[in-house]
Amino acid sequence: MNEEKIHNDELYLPFDESIVEEQTKCLEKLYDYNAISPLEKSKHEYLLKNMFAEIGEGCYI
Numbered sequence: 001m002n003e004e005k006i007h008n009d010e011l012y013l014p015f016d017e018s019i020v021e022e023q024t025k026c027l028e029k030l031y032d033y034n035a036i037s038p039l040e041k042s043k044h045e046y047l048l049k050n051m052f053a054e055i056g057e058g059c060y061i
Contacts, residue, residue, distance in 0.1 A: 026051070033061075 002019055005012035012019075033047045048055050 002012040002016045004010075006019075029047060029051050033044065033051070036043045036047070045059075048059055048061065
């Protein structure tokens with residue numbers, strides 16, 4: 001129910017267990033991304049493709 005509210009721009013409880021779990025997964029992926037050496041471009045690209053539904057070629061964050 002809270003996920004529906006999030007996507008419909010309605011008020012929701014941000015401390016709902018399912019939301020916190022999803023946020024934690026995302027934070028873990030971001031941590032992994034930021035820990036990669038700048039020289040390991042293929043790892044950066046792999047993680048970006050896992051975090052986003054679609055990215056353009058040569059995407060850099």
